[in-house]
Amino acid sequence: MxxxxxxxxxxxxxxxxxxxxxxxxxxxxxxxxxxxxxxxxxxxxxxxxxxxxxxxxxxxxxxxxxxxxxxxxxxxxxxxxxxxxxxxxxxxxxxxxxxxxxxxxxxxxxxxxxxxxxxxxxxxxxxxxxxxxxxxxxxxxxxxxxxxxxxxxxxxxxxxxxxxxxxxxxxxxxxxxxxxxxxxxxxxxxxxxxxxxxxxxxxxxxxxxxxxxxxxxTRPAEGRVPPPYALGGTAPAASGREAVARARRPERPRADRYLAEVFTERAELSGDRAGGTDPGTRCGFGRLPDGRTAAYAAQCGTATRPAGFRTAARLVRLADRLGIPVLTLIDTPGAANDAAAERAGAGPAIAELFGAVAEARVPVTALLVGEGGSGGALALAAPGDTWATPDSYFSVIAPELAAAILKRPPEEADETADRLRLRPEDLVALGVVRGVVGARPPAGPGG
Structure with a gap:
């Protein structure tokens, strides 16, 4: 050619x-x-x-x-x-x-x-x-x-x-x-x-x-991306253990459904430019209903690999340079913690994403759509503009691991979940998230 x-x-x-x-x-x-x-x-x-x-x-x-x-x-x-x-x-x-x-x-x-x-x-x-x-x-x-x-x-x-x-x-x-x-x-x-x-x-x-x-x-949206409506259950969880159970349900809406709700078309980036990819992290740019563009970085419910954090950081930096607002979807039990993840630089990769979000000049909006496990989830959160769905939780660490750290038997994980105040409503009271999103209102006459 x-x-x-x-x-x-x-x-x-x-x-x-x-x-x-x-x-x-x-x-x-x-x-x-x-x-x-x-x-x-x-x-x-x-x-x-x-x-x-x-x-x-x-x-x-x-x-x-x-x-x-x-x-x-x-x-x-x-x-x-x-x-x-x-x-x-x-x-x-x-x-x-x-x-x-x-x-x-x-x-x-x-x-x-x-x-x-x-x-x-x-x-x-x-x-x-x-x-x-x-x-x-x-x-x-x-x-x-x-x-x-x-x-x-x-x-x-x-x-x-x-x-x-x-x-x-x-x-x-x-x-x-x-x-x-x-x-x-x-x-x-x-x-x-x-x-x-x-x-x-x-x-x-x-x-x-x-x-x-x-x-x-070349067609950036103006202003922040509003958090999507909740696509799953909207009733509040009665306890921490119930919040965790609901967030872990296999049928709970995941990132793909939320991305399809927000964007009319998308184009995805792939890879961290350092030798790795993470299929559990989706990053790219999408067209909003008004024809303008927003960027997205979405966790898909798996433990996030170092390559996923680096790809998300790459996405945030590129969007920031082009003046394109960012939406992140948080859904992970936590950062991958196996030996391969450590060798691939889990700590530096998470630090890189924290830094990219903190330095961004464009608006970053985050929505917690499922599990929010520790720093691996917080790295995608937007300081001051993070929201939660009713079927989600955010915790300093998964309840089972918290019980292990506190030297409690595994059967006390549910009680630990209750004490961690990890329900969406608790997160609002603690000032960790701005609010809990509800379902899309029914269309009015003619709409």
Missing amino acids: SAREALALVCDDFTELPAAEGPSAGDGPIGWPGYDRTRAAAAARSGESESVVCGTGTVGGTRTVLVSFEFGFLGGSIGEGTGARIAAAHAHARAHRLPVTVLLATGGSRMHEGMRALVQLQRLAGESARTRAAGLPQLAVLRDPTTGGGWATLGAGSDVVLALPGAQVGFAGSRVRPPDADPAAYTAASQLAHGHVDAVVPAEELRGVLGRWLSLL
Whole structure:
């Protein structure tokens, strides 16, 4: 797939930006013998004068700056000319308040330009940082192959990373890996499984998926997200032990039902960008009924893994930078406490999420929809704007574990639950939550 074929795959009305300064004349910055002839031959084969084509286009109704790599031009390698064009594209994006979408297909830095090529990675990282500081989203689509510095800057450094099926993705290209390296590790599927890619998208679906992401990330809702109505029982629990039992019922509404109630459509982030994913934590952006966007981080009732906390922190930081309000749904018996969780950094991951929520400038609203076990639940709570459903509880720790800590026999767990004052009404009285949400009022005449 050429650069222009990739552009045609996602948009119809591409307008190319004027080409920025090219590479040094002759045989380039380090005098590579025959480089000028090599470059001319690459241009003749590919029809392009550099390894990127830059411009603007509309994808799914959203205008964006597009940077598309031409692998037919010296393997999509990054040289001085590449850096100049991408820098100009980012400057245009900032001047016109447009998101940046990169369609990658690159083998890395251009050998013919030596260190002058390699330092373009710093240039690209700097441009990306300035665009990030301007509050503009950056998206990447990984084509085959995406390796080397292109992956380690424009690809992995993007806010949302999509990949085409079968794409080779990795920092090490095929010619520089250890001879015994597992080739499966250098694929889009592997990068998705290990938390470095958000989705692998078939080519025929890419336009729609990319358009949805661009729309969601550029239309923030105004003000806070109100807590959803309760979808389960609304009668107050008579005791702490009853509150715990109700929150643990298998049929109790979970995060998916609440998310479906709040949003008309959603797009999800995947992974913590540190090697992990947690299927029990859902994070992403959704469209509210008024067409605006809110972000969400939702626990799904399982013990939250370190990757889940880091993914939620990633979500909160991104939403904060883009000015998008956040809704969190709390539902976990607590943070995962097995040996694997400790080795994966449970403590630092929880600390990271606490910090992201505390530092957020956008409104964060939290709703306790089930179990609220200890710090693993509190990390998603919004200081001053946390609510509870009637079939939930929040506790310093699960009653059974509290009894163990207090050196009480297991049969005293129910009594401990009563003493912990963990019912939603108790939490309101203690000042831990703002209120208990009720059921949606019945629709009036005509509504």
